[in-house]
Amino acid sequence: MSEPTISAPVPRGRPRSERSHRAILEAANEILEERGFVDLTMDEVAQRGGVSKATIYRWWPTKGMLVFEAFTANFLARQPTPDTGSLRGDLLAALRSWIRTVKGTVTGRTLVGLIAEVQRDPDLAELWRERFVTRVRAQHRLIFDRALGRGEILADVDPDVMLDLLFGSAYHRLLQSHLPLTDRFAQAVVDMMVAGVQSGHAATNGNGKKL
Amino acid sequence: MSEPTISAPVPRGRPRSERSHRAILEAANEILEERGFVDLTMDEVAQRGGVSKATIYRWWPTKGMLVFEAFTANFLARQPTPDTGSLRGDLLAALRSWIRTVKGTVTGRTLVGLIAEVQRDPDLAELWRERFVTRVRAQHRLIFDRALGRGEILADVDPDVMLDLLFGSAYHRLLQSHLPLTDRFAQAVVDMMVAGVQSGHAATNGNGKKL
DNA sequence: AGAATACGATACGTATCGTACCGTAAGGAC
DNA sequence: GTCCTTACGGTACGATACGTATCGTATTCT
Numbered sequence A, B: 001m002s003e004p005t006i007s008a009p010v011p012r013g014r015p016r017s018e019r020s021h022r023a024i025l026e027a028a029n030e031i032l033e034e035r036g037f038v039d040l041t042m043d044e045v046a047q048r049g050g051v052s053k054a055t056i057y058r059w060w061p062t063k064g065m066l067v068f069e070a071f072t073a074n075f076l077a078r079q080p081t082p083d084t085g086s087l088r089g090d091l092l093a094a095l096r097s098w099i100r101t102v103k104g105t106v107t108g109r110t111l112v113g114l115i116a117e118v119q120r121d122p123d124l125a126e127l128w129r130e131r132f133v134t135r136v137r138a139q140h141r142l143i144f145d146r147a148l149g150r151g152e153i154l155a156d157v158d159p160d161v162m163l164d165l166l167f168g169s170a171y172h173r174l175l176q177s178h179l180p181l182t183d184r185f186a187q188a189v190v191d192m193m194v195a196g197v198q199s200g201h202a203a204t205n206g207n208g209k210k211l
Numbered sequence C: 001a002g003a004a005t006a007c008g009a010t011a012c013g014t015a016t017c018g019t020a021c022c023g024t025a026a027g028g029a030c
Numbered sequence D: 001g002t003c004c005t006t007a008c009g010g011t012a013c014g015a016t017a018c019g020t021a022t023c024g025t026a027t028t029c030t
Helices: A018-035 A042-049 A053-059 A063-076 A087-102 A106-118 A122-150 A159-176 A183-198 B018-035 B042-049 B053-059 B063-076 B087-102 B106-118 B122-150 B159-176 B183-199
Strands: none
Touching: A018 A042, A018 A053, A018 A063, A018 A106, A042 A053, A042 A063, A063 A106, A063 A122, A087 A106, A087 A122, A087 A159, A087 A183, A106 A122, A106 A159, A106 B106, A122 A159, A122 B159, A159 A183, A159 B122, A159 B159, A159 B183, A183 B159, A183 B183, B018 B042, B018 B053, B018 B063, B018 B106, B042 B053, B042 B063, B063 B106, B063 B122, B087 B106, B087 B122, B087 B159, B087 B183, B106 B122, B106 B159, B122 B159, B159 B183
16 A cells, blocks of 8 residues: 555644534535425535534535535445346346435435536536446446346447436436336336347447338 | 406506517527526626616516526427438437537537526426426427327337437436437437337237338 | 506625635644 | 644635615506
8 A cells, every 4th residue: 555656645734523524424414305405505514513614615615516425425325236137127126226216305306406516517517427427327337248248138239328218218207307207117118128129239339220 | 478368458558678578588598608507697688688687577587487488499499300201210300400409509508507497496397397398298299199100119109208218318418428419329229219119019919010 | 647567777685605714623743 | 742734613704696676767558
């Protein structure tokens, strides 16, 4: 671990208070549960956490960044990608986990609020892509690695397009609220995708042939 | 605007200034082009339109509502659903039109800003669903009516799920910015969907067809 | 003429983000 | 044990921008 070339990070001065760190994140999560992203104010986080706003802003540059951290670990822990033995089972399990996590939950409301904030804050957008989207997608891409290993799909199936179909349609319903995120919806999406890849050369890179 | 009820629409007092009405919408569109939704301020709309803020707020209750109106007509006019003669052609045309409208354009940035605002303002969300989402989807649902008439799909194909797959995946890339909205992407999505409806779901009846 | 409504100008209230500054606390270096 | 460095709580403040309120004026119908 010790790198002689890089300056040794010898901590000087008063160390960061781990207690305040936790208190801030816990207060943020509490307020998110009660009022959601929009109505969470930094003043209240400070007050309820028993810390000063200066301390918050010393470690998190914006409200978005703070909520991002309070949210991410919680969310990621709830998105497993178990090996069910089939592509259809894996896709359905992943989508059902996601729906269970976000539908009618604090986590879902916070996710929506963060996605909205990401559209307004370029710095947060970069963090969002690198520390959330990329991470979740890498995890879910295992589903297609396994399906390829089983011989269920061909190598020309683009996992990125598959992920966009699977979760894009779900995020769509979450954000537009035009229709509910039912289990019937999940099954229909997965059935359509499985039928698509099993028909031969679908979801390739766009050399669509006419049947 | 027009009252279909029994009350005779006899206008009393000074009529609404159509000139101010237009000036407000035009100023809003100009600022949206230059700076986007977040950095559009109501004070500047008033100043540039040569009107008072009171006049704006007399007709639009919030900034979101104003921008919604300035945006909607413009967007809807660019989303035709031409009959290309095949399901694949119709889907591809619709998705390509959408991508052309939003990718790297002011309209796309405004769309993103509005979707973000919709997540923060319940009143705007209702308007958004009723006057935008519902309208666009009704228009695009014609694609599946025609496909059904041609015998390309079975009656058990759910048009709502199909629309969520088609546009959900596209909105996903627009909002998450993890991957670009290429034409290759559009083709892959459409190929996948066409393959899905033509093979898998027909399993119940066993009369999958080829054209 | 008078009632009703819209208009422009402008000041104001409110909310909330993020920063500045203070005196103090907690560690390491010597 | 003293000095230096950094973090802390408390709080005031600046900045921005939404949306409201008020006022005198303008325009139309009755």
